[in-house]
Amino acid sequence: MNTILLDKLNGISTSRPPIWLMRQAGRVLPEYRKVRASAKDFKSFVKNPDLASEVTVQPVDILGVDAAIVFSDILVIPEAMGLDYEMIEAKGPSFPKVIESIGDIQSLVCERDIIQERLDYVYQAITQSKTKLNDRVPLIGFAGAPWTIMAYMIEGQGSKTFSKAKKWLYKDSKAAHLLLQKITDATIHYLEGQIAAGAQIIQLFDSWAGVLDARMYREFCIPYLEQIERTLTVPSIIFAKDAWFALEDLATTSFDAVGLDWGISAEYAHSKLGSSKVTQGNADPCFLYADEKYIQDRTREMLREFGTNHIANLGHGLYPDTPLDGVKAYIAAVKAYQYEV
């Protein structure tokens, strides 16, 4: 097996940085779009382990990345807890019913057996992906971070400000903590099942971290992230997008690596995380619109700046219109890079 990503997370030296890309199993690949077209809608796609495992493995075959990440969605957790959602094409998720009261929070399910039973289709997708990968590269499992899941449960959709969700933090912090704890419990059970099914690395996505600030992140996010991490028996990565203000707090958690968005320079990351913490990222997905020469030069510069404790990735998921040539040029530039000895 290509163990370069696991080695990096385990502190074993490698000759070059590992690379995988957020949303590598996605619209950027024509092969993905073909499989996607065969499913009725996004949710039946996610819930079909045959199709989900097929697109999980595609980027390994087609792009030669150093890891696969199971094709799924962070919103399977609210659904398993009792809050159904719809995925509306070219618009995003939408929840017909949202959390509006303490009663709504109390009625959410977070029992181990129910969560694991309801999310069995994810475990099947993991098992099938493992078979198809046949030990070529490790498989990453994932979940949304509690704050990001809470934000969706209250807003019912994406938002520029997430002011409805944030209102709870300012007005009723006790209820907010209750909700965050229930999401945390459900997530712990969910990830236990992912690891049992074969996930070899876990990444948490805190997509809406950036609407908070250091104080709020310290109170409402860090403790729950750490609770989850401590139950994981495989290497872990936390990606808190736009949470530049929280890096010092994230450095104190037990996550093996910290994902970085493109706003964060290597110098800033090292000053806040220390040089021994593994970083992951952080090229701007838009840099893949540039020509090959630009991508090569910028990649080398980025890898030099981040040094040896770094996993090459992007600062956000691939955009649907990212040119495949740019993606391939980035991966090739990382694979051609050798650490100076």
Place this chain on the structure above:
Amino acid sequence: MNTILLDKLNGISTSRPPIWLMRQAGRVLPEYRKVRASAKDFKSFVKNPDLASEVTVQPVDILGVDAAIVFSDILVIPEAMGLDYEMIEAKGPSFPKVIESIGDIQSLVCERDIIQERLDYVYQAITQSKTKLNDRVPLIGFAGAPWTIMAYMIEGQGSKTFSKAKKWLYKDSKAAHLLLQKITDATIHYLEGQIAAGAQIIQLFDSWAGVLDARMYREFCIPYLEQIERTLTVPSIIFAKDAWFALEDLATTSFDAVGLDWGISAEYAHSKLGSSKVTQGNADPCFLYADEKYIQDRTREMLREFGTNHIANLGHGLYPDTPLDGVKAYIAAVKAYQYEV
């Protein structure tokens, strides 16, 4: 006249921090909503100097803020340059035609006489506001920063990623610079007219600064911001939202004050800007959902942290559902605060 804001910007000592709020002339006030309802739509509201000046002055009368800011929109500049837009209720701006080619950029108007003639309605709103203010507090004029205006001109609406606009920066930086220069020229002419009409302070809003990074901001934003600032004959404020990575570069510009979003701590701001640069901000608008005691305590803490070179404001505009009681509690807490001597 209450000169506390002008004094702060001019380096003259004051006994307390000045306060005004972004979007203080807005839906948070029932009196605003009443005037707004009398206009056919948002754009005819902006273009009606009687109505625009009426809502400009409302927050001075009702909330007792230390400055008025002329009621207008940053998108009047693309329109004056030849790109019309519509404002769609509860959705935001939408441009029927967007910039797609060099030819589109070349056909944009930025001549002084045309820009000033087309934006005469803003100058009339300023003149009428000055009459209604009767020298009680200073009047702030404003414009969008060139990058933010460029982003709208290319995307045609708000965006989570602004990837279409950013694609120009990566793929055709020469065309991007041409567009930014034309917007800069038009903005300089526009602001010259605002100052001639009576604006006593100018704020630039770089609302989409946060999708860039330090390198991109240095190349595509700072030079144009500085070109504009150097033509201003009144004190100036730059608010680059979410551009925590650009504070060191903003510190090198001639702006008299730097607006900060709520993610930025006083400690971080001082470390990047130096303690002599005036800061403005930066309470989270969501903190106004909290109870009076919380608002009072947090306000005092914030003002203590930011010190004497600070203008109290928010880290973003007021949200339409912000409780008026919270707004009043914040203003009262700032006005009750006295610097330690």
